[in-house]
Amino acid sequence: MPASSESIAIRLNAVSKTFPGAAAPAVTALDLEIPEGNIVALVGPSGCGKTTTLKMINRLIEPTSGSIEVLGQPQEAVPAYELRRRIGYVIQQVGLFPHQTIRRNVGTVPELLGWDRAEIDQRVEELVELVGLDAATLDRYPPELSGGQRQRVGVARALAADPPILLMDEPYSAVDPVVRERLQDELLDLQSKVGKTIVLVTHDIDEAIRLADRTAILDVGGILRQYDTSENLLRHPASPFVASFLGRERGLRRLALRTVNDIVPMRGPALSSTDGIELAVSIMADHATSWVAIVDADRLIGWVDAKSIAAASNGTLLGALPIEPFVSRVAPQTPLREALDTILTSSSRIACIVDDHDHFVGMITIDQLAEGLE
Amino acid sequence: MRSLFTLEPSGSIVASTAESFIWWGWIGDHLDDIWQRTVEHLVLTAIAIVVGFVISALLAALAIRLRWTYGPITIIGSLLYTIPSLALFALLIPITGLGLVTAEIALVSYTILILVRNIVSGMDGVPPEVREAADAMGYRPGRRLLRVELPLALPAIIAGLRIATVTVIGLVTVTALIGNGGYGAFINDGLSRDFSTPIVVGTVLSVVLAVLADLAFAMLERLLTPWNRGSSSGRGVS
Amino acid sequence: MEPRIFERAGRVMSVASEVIELLSTNETWTGPRGLLARSQSHLWISLVASFMAATIALPTAIWLAHQRRAPIASVAIVNIARAVPSFALIALVFPISLRFGFGLGFWPTCVALVALGIPPMFANTYAGVAGTSDDMIEAARGIGMRELDVLRQVELPTALPLIMNGVRVSIVQIVATATLGAIVGYECLGSFIVSGLARGRSGQASVIVGGLFVAALALLIDAILGTLASRSGRRSTQI
Numbered sequence A: 001m002p003a004s005s006e007s008i009a010i011r012l013n014a015v016s017k018t019f020p021g022a023a024a025p026a027v028t029a030l031d032l033e034i035p036e037g038n039i040v041a042l043v044g045p046s047g048c049g050k051t052t053t054l055k056m057i058n059r060l061i062e063p064t065s066g067s068i069e070v071l072g073q074p075q076e077a078v079p080a081y082e083l084r085r086r087i088g089y090v091i092q093q094v095g096l097f098p099h100q101t102i103r104r105n106v107g108t109v110p111e112l113l114g115w116d117r118a119e120i121d122q123r124v125e126e127l128v129e130l131v132g133l134d135a136a137t138l139d140r141y142p143p144e145l146s147g148g149q150r151q152r153v154g155v156a157r158a159l160a161a162d163p164p165i166l167l168m169d170e171p172y173s174a175v176d177p178v179v180r181e182r183l184q185d186e187l188l189d190l191q192s193k194v195g196k197t198i199v200l201v202t203h204d205i206d207e208a209i210r211l212a213d214r215t216a217i218l219d220v221g222g223i224l225r226q227y228d229t230s231e232n233l234l235r236h237p238a239s240p241f242v243a244s245f246l247g248r249e250r251g252l253r254r255l256a257l258r259t260v261n262d263i264v265p266m267r268g269p270a271l272s273s274t275d276g277i278e279l280a281v282s283i284m285a286d287h288a289t290s291w292v293a294i295v296d297a298d299r300l301i302g303w304v305d306a307k308s309i310a311a312a313s314n315g316t317l318l319g320a321l322p323i324e325p326f327v328s329r330v331a332p333q334t335p336l337r338e339a340l341d342t343i344l345t346s347s348s349r350i351a352c353i354v355d356d357h358d359h360f361v362g363m364i365t366i367d368q369l370a371e372g373l374e
Numbered sequence B: 001m002r003s004l005f006t007l008e009p010s011g012s013i014v015a016s017t018a019e020s021f022i023w024w025g026w027i028g029d030h031l032d033d034i035w036q037r038t039v040e041h042l043v044l045t046a047i048a049i050v051v052g053f054v055i056s057a058l059l060a061a062l063a064i065r066l067r068w069t070y071g072p073i074t075i076i077g078s079l080l081y082t083i084p085s086l087a088l089f090a091l092l093i094p095i096t097g098l099g100l101v102t103a104e105i106a107l108v109s110y111t112i113l114i115l116v117r118n119i120v121s122g123m124d125g126v127p128p129e130v131r132e133a134a135d136a137m138g139y140r141p142g143r144r145l146l147r148v149e150l151p152l153a154l155p156a157i158i159a160g161l162r163i164a165t166v167t168v169i170g171l172v173t174v175t176a177l178i179g180n181g182g183y184g185a186f187i188n189d190g191l192s193r194d195f196s197t198p199i200v201v202g203t204v205l206s207v208v209l210a211v212l213a214d215l216a217f218a219m220l221e222r223l224l225t226p227w228n229r230g231s232s233s234g235r236g237v238s
Numbered sequence C: 001m002e003p004r005i006f007e008r009a010g011r012v013m014s015v016a017s018e019v020i021e022l023l024s025t026n027e028t029w030t031g032p033r034g035l036l037a038r039s040q041s042h043l044w045i046s047l048v049a050s051f052m053a054a055t056i057a058l059p060t061a062i063w064l065a066h067q068r069r070a071p072i073a074s075v076a077i078v079n080i081a082r083a084v085p086s087f088a089l090i091a092l093v094f095p096i097s098l099r100f101g102f103g104l105g106f107w108p109t110c111v112a113l114v115a116l117g118i119p120p121m122f123a124n125t126y127a128g129v130a131g132t133s134d135d136m137i138e139a140a141r142g143i144g145m146r147e148l149d150v151l152r153q154v155e156l157p158t159a160l161p162l163i164m165n166g167v168r169v170s171i172v173q174i175v176a177t178a179t180l181g182a183i184v185g186y187e188c189l190g191s192f193i194v195s196g197l198a199r200g201r202s203g204q205a206s207v208i209v210g211g212l213f214v215a216a217l218a219l220l221i222d223a224i225l226g227t228l229a230s231r232s233g234r235r236s237t238q239i
Helices: A050-057 A080-085 A102-106 A108-113 A117-130 A135-139 A147-159 A177-194 A205-211 A230-235 A240-246 A250-256 A277-287 A306-311 A336-345 A366-372 B013-021 B024-029 B031-065 B067-082 B085-096 B100-124 B128-137 B141-178 B184-192 B196-224 C002-024 C035-066 C071-083 C086-099 C106-130 C134-142 C147-184 C190-198 C200-236
Strands: A008-017 A027-035 A039-043 A065-070 A087-091 A165-169 A197-201 A214-219 A223-229 A291-296 A299-305 A350-354 A360-365
Touching: A008 A050, A008 A197, A027 A050, A027 A197, A027 A214, A027 A223, A039 A050, A039 A205, A050 A065, A050 A165, A050 A197, A080 A087, A080 A108, A080 B128, A087 A147, A087 B128, A102 A108, A102 A117, A102 A135, A102 A147, A108 A117, A108 B128, A117 A135, A117 A147, A147 A165, A147 A177, A177 A205, A197 A205, A205 A230, A205 A250, A214 A230, A214 A240, A223 A230, A223 A240, A230 A240, A230 A250, A240 A250, A250 A336, A277 A291, A277 A306, A299 A306, A336 A350, A336 A360, A336 A366, A360 A366, B024 B031, B024 B196, B031 B067, B031 B100, B031 B141, B031 B184, B031 B196, B067 B100, B067 C200, B085 B100, B085 B141, B085 C002, B085 C147, B085 C190, B085 C200, B100 B141, B128 B141, B141 B184, B141 B196, B141 C071, B141 C086, B141 C190, B184 B196, B184 C086, B196 C071, B196 C086, C002 C200, C035 C071, C035 C106, C035 C147, C035 C190, C035 C200, C071 C106, C086 C106, C086 C147, C106 C147, C134 C147, C147 C190, C147 C200, C190 C200
Parallel strands: A039 A197, A039 A214, A087 A165, A165 A197
Antiparallel strands: A008 A027, A008 A065, A214 A223, A291 A299, A350 A360
């Protein structure tokens, strides 16, 4: 349940929708509160009414019963077209106007609102930069752009008049996975800069978990089954339906929510090149490893094999022995799920944490990962 | 005035055939007539196209609003189109007499099928997500029609106008048989007097007019749809 | 204004009664200038012209399209052909025909009708055959089909609906334009119209009768060909 201190941007009260001629309702008495500044995802199987619900927020579809409040005012307070000019809308196929340049496409809503030319131009240029596009695209036409570029223009167009609310309907489904991940990153980045209230419809549970502050899981007929943060959903699914929708790998998915930063690392079997082999032997016994990592002045140099240590004569310093480069590394900001992959594929079952400035932070094992889930 | 039936004593058959077809002097003598008939032909065509377009636009709007009317409208349109022009004139004469009105009613009915089909097809060709996006941005229906749907339907509409105009220019010649004619008057004249020069002149002029009209519409389309010029050649990296 | 409408209505009524009278006269139907005779000759010239047009247009289009040659020319042909009025075509051929001793009536009309019928058949056939997916053809060649087989078993079946459509459009146009043959002396349904026009008011009933029958004939042919085309279309989609 959303915290009472947050103000509610969108409130759905017992909203229902039955399409004419349909046997069953598409959305059934939905109650939902979407707090300001949050990204809320609507997920569910097909037929769960998630897109219908989204479209009822900006009145592209009118509810059969119930009411929707947007920013404290009932929907009907203003004519539909005025409401929509204050809500940004992004869809899967983007829907850019092919007969207009990107510049005019992005400037659509400001133009409808009557801004003057200079203001519109300035805003359009700002936005294009914000979404990561080259200024040269402004004078091109939509058919000339690639899918990823068009998606970005779609987002820019939605944000043009600086609406407080953004609605997105499966915005990344039509793009290939590599581009999709990049666009998702950009959305998070954007959100950290502009802090909109975003309602996102997606069928991809991983996308919801990755992007949303809160996720609403809907069942067929638009029935709300659970509405909570990603962490809570994964930890405590409210029903077998939710659990099966979330899938079997709930633990792994929760790992995706955390980064290496959230774990307290251990120093691990790390010595400097000026340490002797006797010390190495005892350290290796302590940690039950067949190698030692060499760290000099906080820099990870590499590792030395137990065999080399055993073959060396007494008093040899570690720096004199052959040092292999340490391959399995993670950064502090690496998500734990990725860190797990690195650990599993390393021969040592341990990864070293090295930050952006090449400093050695510590080491991480599977046990520590598991602890991170507690 | 040479008669075709006069035997030419000199020259090969080809040369004398060519000679007897175009008596250039005739053209020089009839420049005024040619100009007059040109104007007449253009006026007849213009009226037919304008009236036909207005009627077709209304029918198309109806067909889009009430989908079930599209079938009947197309059937009537194609019925009118199939009826030979002379027959249509024949059937109209007792009601509207010989003259401009009869000619125009028939000419207009030939344009209905192609124009209605193309207008509806053009409007249907607007991608649904573009319409949805326009609504979501906050376009009101009237403005959406004007700024989004019509521009995108324009290529199909102009294509229809192009074909209709060329067809009408050809059909105007037949109206010569009921008293108007434009260039058809020359053709008719030549036929009745067994004189080939006006026939050739009438034919060539009407073909030239049709080709010019076709080109004019082609240019119009290029002018009004700048977004169709750059094809998806610039496939950039996302 | 009002009296004029009554006047017009009166005229229509009298013409209508004349038409009925004409139709009930035996002579109108039988006899060398009768409806039956003229319908026959109308259909005859349409048949001949259609056949000739098909003989010229179809093989050429199929051959060119199979070789994927001259695509621009085929588009240009249609455009130019559309620009030439059929009336002018008949009128042009007429003196040539006289000059070379082919006489009035049949030949000028026929040649003009053939010229009229070629473009739709040609364009549609070309589009149909050339539009066969290159992948399908490559696959066919790959499994060892000879060129003739590729044509017969891949390109023609796929192109059939379009070819039939082109033939249909041509035939209907030919039937419709054959009417104008009356102007150059060919005895056909158009003759009722042309001779009626020449007689002014007294010939109005004749004009109407001619008009009705030509219209009916054209629509009938169109309907027949339409059902034939859709029936064969259904068969051809069962590949």
